[in-house]
Amino acid sequence: MEKVKFGIIGLGNQGSYYCKSLFNAGAIENGVLAAIADVNPDKIKAIKDAVPGDYACYDSGDELIDNADVDAIIIAVPHYFHPPLAIRALKKGVNVICEKPAGVYTKQVKEMNAAAEQSDKLFTMMYNQRTNPAYIKMHDMINSGEIGEVRRVNWIITNWFRTQFYYDSGSWRATWKGEGGGVLLNQCPHQLDLLQWVCGMLPSKVRAFCHFGKWHNIETEDDVTAYLEFPNGATGAFITTTADAPGSNRFEVTGSKATLVCEGNKLIIKRLDADLQETIENSPTGFAMPKITEEEIVFDGIGPQHAGIINNFANAILGKEALYVDGREGLNCVQLMDSMLLSTWEEKPVAIPVDDEYYYEQLKKRIATSADKDTKEVVMDSSNSFKGV
Numbered sequence: 001m002e003k004v005k006f007g008i009i010g011l012g013n014q015g016s017y018y019c020k021s022l023f024n025a026g027a028i029e030n031g032v033l034a035a036i037a038d039v040n041p042d043k044i045k046a047i048k049d050a051v052p053g054d055y056a057c058y059d060s061g062d063e064l065i066d067n068a069d070v071d072a073i074i075i076a077v078p079h080y081f082h083p084p085l086a087i088r089a090l091k092k093g094v095n096v097i098c099e100k101p102a103g104v105y106t107k108q109v110k111e112m113n114a115a116a117e118q119s120d121k122l123f124t125m126m127y128n129q130r131t132n133p134a135y136i137k138m139h140d141m142i143n144s145g146e147i148g149e150v151r152r153v154n155w156i157i158t159n160w161f162r163t164q165f166y167y168d169s170g171s172w173r174a175t176w177k178g179e180g181g182g183v184l185l186n187q188c189p190h191q192l193d194l195l196q197w198v199c200g201m202l203p204s205k206v207r208a209f210c211h212f213g214k215w216h217n218i219e220t221e222d223d224v225t226a227y228l229e230f231p232n233g234a235t236g237a238f239i240t241t242t243a244d245a246p247g248s249n250r251f252e253v254t255g256s257k258a259t260l261v262c263e264g265n266k267l268i269i270k271r272l273d274a275d276l277q278e279t280i281e282n283s284p285t286g287f288a289m290p291k292i293t294e295e296e297i298v299f300d301g302i303g304p305q306h307a308g309i310i311n312n313f314a315n316a317i318l319g320k321e322a323l324y325v326d327g328r329e330g331l332n333c334v335q336l337m338d339s340m341l342l343s344t345w346e347e348k349p350v351a352i353p354v355d356d357e358y359y360y361e362q363l364k365k366r367i368a369t370s371a372d373k374d375t376k377e378v379v380m381d382s383s384n385s386f387k388g389v
Contacts, residue, residue: 004095004314005034007070009061009085010077011043012170014099016379018074018306024051027307031314035068037061043379061085065092071317072097074126074310078172079104079180083112086327090119097313099126100189102330104180105363106338107356113328123327124313129190130197130325131303134267138253138260139198141269147255148275150199153228153236159247160187160240167218169378174218177370180363182220183242184210184337191251193333195238199253202332203236205229207349208340215243219370226340238340267297 006023008015015038023033033051037058038044044057058064061077065088072095075085083103086096096116102125103109116123129135141147160183172178179185184192196202208226216222222243228236241247250263258271272279272290279290304311309325316323335352338359343350345362 001071001318002030004031004071004317005069006031006310006314007035007037007064007068007073007094008033009037009064009073009075010099011036011038011040011047012076012379015074015076016043016047018076018310019047019051022307022310024053028310028314030318030320031072031310034070035064037064037068046379062088065089065094071095072122072313075099078178079185080108080178083108086112086123087115090115090121090123093119093121095122095313095317096327097124097126097310098327098330100193100330100333101185101337102327102334104185104334105356105360106331106334106354107360109331109334110356113331116328122313122316122323124309124323124325125193125327125330126306126309127190127193127325127329128303128305128309129194131305131308133299133301133303134262134265134297135194135198136303137267137297137299138251138262139200141260142198142253142255143200146258147253147260147269148257149232149277150201150230150234150253150255151276152234152254153195153199153230153252155191155195155237155251156239156248157188157191157251158239158241158244159249160242161245161247162187162216162222162242164216167216168373168375171373171375173373174216174220174222175370175373176219176363176366178373179220181337181341182212182218182222183240184221184224184340187242188240189333189337191240192238192336193329194251196332196336197329198251199230199234201230201232202335203228203339203352204231205349205351206336206339206343208343210341210344215241219366221341221344224340226343265302267299268294269297270294 035056074097076099167174174182210221211223214223223241226238253260256276261268274290312324315321338354339350
């Protein structure tokens with residue numbers, strides 16, 4: 001095999017971006033577009049008009065998986081369909097890249113992970129933000145012990161501004177039966193993944209306050225504030241919405257030796273000249289903080305992002321390099337999303353991992369009352385919505 005033959009399932013905002021801006025632009029060095037699929041024939045026509053080439057077209061993901069001459073697929077369809085398509089492909093002997101989130105509820109994601117474990121094919125998540133040098137540097141510094149023991153983790157990510165037109169652009173958007181959630185499941189999976197990956201640990205308990213349709217005419221959450229507790233005793237907060245402008249993106253991790261602040265395309269470290277807890281316990285005075293020195297960590301750009309994940313996947317299939325992201329790690333993000341929604345529904349703290357069956361039963365209650373949206377789907381240019389640091 002000289003180049004990996006890719007099939008793309010789902011030609012909405014993200015799938016169209018892959019076809020037009022990555023494969024058609026030659027950004028995937030060892031991969032070619034071999035097949036596309038969508039249930040909407042207008043979307044297939046739009047890609048054929050925009051992207052020249054000899055690739056097969058199918059009217060469903062199942063048909064592409066069963067019939068196309070492909071080595072790998074990229075799943076870019078509404079969230080509920082991620083696990084079923086991934087499972088079908090893995091059992092068929094096809095490598096899988098899954099768009100975020102891995103799924104809507106932990107039960108289905110665990111079924112997908114089980115299929116991945118039983119397969120000899122590669123499985124990854126489109127966690128393009130893990131290629132961002134700022135987050136890689138934070139991950140390395142924290143997990144090497146450079147900032148000491150993590151004490152506090154705060155992320156305010158509110159620069160996801162979306163209009164009502166955005167939510168009305170697809171019948172599945174921001175509905176319980178079509179999407180399974182709102183800002184947590186659509187905009188924030190990267191941040192929820194990074195939060196636990198960068199810090200090297202998943203929160204153990206969450207108390208969240210999700211507001212459903214607070215700022216938009218939607219069923220699901222568009223405003224979230226969550227309190228986090230970690231296994232080592234650290235605490236934190238995660239705040240997000242799609243209704244602030246201009247919004248903020250500030251990721252702050254405080255350790256016993258230093259604090260990292262990632263904001264505005266800058267990464268700052270504030271180092272202490274003494275361990276914080278030792279100072280608290282042993283200082284002979286009441287207000288003498290450790291001395292602080294501040295330094296900007298220099299890094300280049302925002303990393304290769306989506307193209308980086310796809311290029312790594314193709315190279316891993318070809319045996320040229322190791323797979324960067326194990327797709328089974330997608331479960332961690334879904335644990336966080338589900339725990340925040342369940343905490344709000346139950347009005348109490350929720351331990352992680354969540355009870356798979358119980359969460360699914362509570363979700364099905366919302367699905368049962370989910371309204372149909374009579375709207376014509378619109379494919380928008382989403383490239384400017386990708387958030388770096």
